[in-house]
Amino acid sequence: MLKTGIFILTLLYCYLCQAQNDSIIKTPDRHLNFKLSYNSSLIYPGISTGIEFPLSQVNVQRLKKQRYIKSFTKGRFIAGNLNWYHHPDFHDNLYLTAEWVMRRTKLNGFISEFSAGPGYSRTFIGGTTYKVDDSGNISVIKLAGYNYALITIGGGFGYDFSMKKQLPFSVVGKMNLISMFPYNSTIYFRPVLELGFRYMPGRVKRNLNMQ
Amino acid sequence: MRKLFLFGFIMLFSGCQKEKITFSENVSEAFYVDNAGASMRVLVEGNTTSNTFIIIIHGGPGASSYFYDTKYISRNIGDKYAVVYWDQRNAGASQGTSNGANLHLDQMVEDLKKVIEVLKFRYGQQISLFLVGHSFGGLLAIDFVTSSDYQNMVKGLINVDGSHDYPLNDTLTRQMLLNVGQYQVSKNRHVDKWQPIINYCIAHQGNFSFEESQQLESYATEAENYIDSIKQVSIVSEVFKYAITDKYPLSAMLSNLLYSEDSNFNKELAKTQFSSSLYKITIPVLVLWGKYDFTCPPALGEDFYDHIYSSDKRMIISPSSGHNIILQDKKLFCNEINAFVLGHK
Numbered sequence: 001m002l003k004t005g006i007f008i009l010t011l012l013y014c015y016l017c018q019a020q021n022d023s024i025i026k027t028p029d030r031h032l033n034f035k036l037s038y039n040s041s042l043i044y045p046g047i048s049t050g051i052e053f054p055l056s057q058v059n060v061q062r063l064k065k066q067r068y069i070k071s072f073t074k075g076r077f078i079a080g081n082l083n084w085y086h087h088p089d090f091h092d093n094l095y096l097t098a099e100w101v102m103r104r105t106k107l108n109g110f111i112s113e114f115s116a117g118p119g120y121s122r123t124f125i126g127g128t129t130y131k132v133d134d135s136g137n138i139s140v141i142k143l144a145g146y147n148y149a150l151i152t153i154g155g156g157f158g159y160d161f162s163m164k165k166q167l168p169f170s171v172v173g174k175m176n177l178i179s180m181f182p183y184n185s186t187i188y189f190r191p192v193l194e195l196g197f198r199y200m201p202g203r204v205k206r207n208l209n210m211q
Numbered sequence: 212m213r214k215l216f217l218f219g220f221i222m223l224f225s226g227c228q229k230e231k232i233t234f235s236e237n238v239s240e241a242f243y244v245d246n247a248g249a250s251m252r253v254l255v256e257g258n259t260t261s262n263t264f265i266i267i268i269h270g271g272p273g274a275s276s277y278f279y280d281t282k283y284i285s286r287n288i289g290d291k292y293a294v295v296y297w298d299q300r301n302a303g304a305s306q307g308t309s310n311g312a313n314l315h316l317d318q319m320v321e322d323l324k325k326v327i328e329v330l331k332f333r334y335g336q337q338i339s340l341f342l343v344g345h346s347f348g349g350l351l352a353i354d355f356v357t358s359s360d361y362q363n364m365v366k367g368l369i370n371v372d373g374s375h376d377y378p379l380n381d382t383l384t385r386q387m388l389l390n391v392g393q394y395q396v397s398k399n400r401h402v403d404k405w406q407p408i409i410n411y412c413i414a415h416q417g418n419f420s421f422e423e424s425q426q427l428e429s430y431a432t433e434a435e436n437y438i439d440s441i442k443q444v445s446i447v448s449e450v451f452k453y454a455i456t457d458k459y460p461l462s463a464m465l466s467n468l469l470y471s472e473d474s475n476f477n478k479e480l481a482k483t484q485f486s487s488s489l490y491k492i493t494i495p496v497l498v499l500w501g502k503y504d505f506t507c508p509p510a511l512g513e514d515f516y517d518h519i520y521s522s523d524k525r526m527i528i529s530p531s532s533g534h535n536i537i538l539q540d541k542k543l544f545c546n547e548i549n550a551f552v553l554g555h556k
Contacts, residue, residue: 043455044458087458087460088458089241089252089254089304089458090252090304090458090460090463091306123306125243125250125306126241126243127240127241127242127243127252128230128231128242128243129242129243129244129245129250130242130243130244130245130329130332131245131246132244132246132325132328132329136328138328138329138332140230141245144243144245144250146250146306146307146308147308148308182308182309183306183307183308183463183466184249184300184301184305184306184307184308184310184311184466184467184470185301185307185309185310185311185312185314185470186311186466186467186469186470187466188462188463188466189462189466190462191462
């Protein structure tokens with residue numbers, strides 16, 4: 001009986017604490033977001049396109065130090081991206097990624113996000129690639145390159161125009177680190193800078209509904 | 212969106228693998244040679260109309276040919292001849308997947324043979340070829356010219372601070388560190404830096420283990436900093452100078468270097484020697500060495516010079532160089548190579 005009482009009191013305490021600090025309103029939003037970015041490998045050009053599917057959108061109001069309320073939206077997404085960069089004389093890399101995205105959007109539109117996920121890479125060697133057989137015959141390998149498993153992890157900041165101006169766009173700058181393996185029997189890391197925008201057809205409608 | 216995809220695919224499939232073979236006085240073109248799980252980058256720069264190609268075989272294993280591609284070499288050798296920068300497997304911009312098992316000398320000799328065959332395929336069977344092997348690249352070049360009849364594929368060999376016998380190399384490195392170190396201490400120069408090196412050499416007198424061999428190599432690199440007459444060069448500043456203009460794949464170079472440095476291949480190398488095969492070398496040979504090269508001491512160069520059977524051979528020692536004569540005495544390096552190639556092409 002005592003144990004049950006303590007358990008109920010603990011639950012109640014937790015509930016009260018949460019009630020005092022976080023006000024959570026779940027708002028369903030099942031619209032896809034579309035992304036188009038300049039996918040620079042620092043100085044080498046590339047493109048990234050992708051689609052995001054929202055898994056959850058939570059509006060959080062958190063009481064800070066009993067004085068002010070901090071409000072933001074926490075979003076969780078699954079994203080599929082098709083990426084490409086061109087490193088002259090080295091390789092072109094076409095890679096697909098499936099990412100888990102965690103995004104926080106403040107009321108003023110400021111975005112911070114983190115993403116991670118697996119992927120698949122196909123490189124295309126950056127020059128004519130020759131094969132010499134044992135008899136000394138030489139041929140050119142068409143579309144020479146390699147297949148790699150890939151893991152990407154990244155984080156970035158941006159601005160969501162739908163929060164204040166009712167425009168269904170956001171701009172994001174993000175730094176990703178891709179790792180490809182087995183690359184020459186080891187792991188190849190490459191930092192990739194992504195600068196782009198997202199089209200979020202569901203955002204304006206949702207914001208209007210919230211008002 | 213469809214246009215964007217179309218643009219991307221056109222760029223991808225038409226741009227990246229277009230065969231480009233140029234004959235001019237100022238060429239810069241890269242291609243790859245695929246062999247045994249590795250696609251190895253070959254950059255040809257300079258004057259291809261000369262029909263004379265100088266193949267730089269970089270050190271390491273796992274370093275890169277990018278570090279040898281300097282403006283000075285382009286202006287002073289590349290203006291006369293074509294300079295070929297070959298990234299060995301698991302080095303520089305070379306690519307592949309699970310190919311670590313193929314990282315061994317026999318495979319690399321075969322790689323070099325195929326690189327030469329592709330050069331002849333691209334630029335003509337009549338071209339003259341010279342090998343410039345630096346450090347580990349010297350060992351690889353010596354292995355190549357002492358294998359089968361491969362030395363007939365080239366007009367000459369230039370051994371630059373290259374090792375032909377790793378156990379002998381360790382013995383001579385220890386001896387030089389000890390002799391020069393004791394002399395420097397007697398002159399009261401960098402005493403605090405030399406003393407631990409001297410102590411180590413006294414404590415380790417021969418029959419070196421792999422770890423001792425690595426420690427000696429580490430001290431050999433360090434010792435160059437304590438010789439005031441050596442021209443000090445920073446590899447890091449060289450990287451900053453050329454990384455963007457030469458389109459370095461920096462992280463790939465680093466991954467390859469770390470892998471190669473840590474691979475079992477180095478343990479095999481520590482026991483490798485070609486002293487007993489040097490008599491096979493009969494082609495013209497130029498030996499370029501740094502007076503203060505502790506990594507591959509000048510006595511090693513002299514041993515190589517004395518044991519080859521080439522009737523046409525020459526050895527030059529740079530008084531201001533350590534292990535990197537290419538950067539430390541670039542004028543002497545270029546002048547000697549030009550003169551050697553001119554006399555034998």
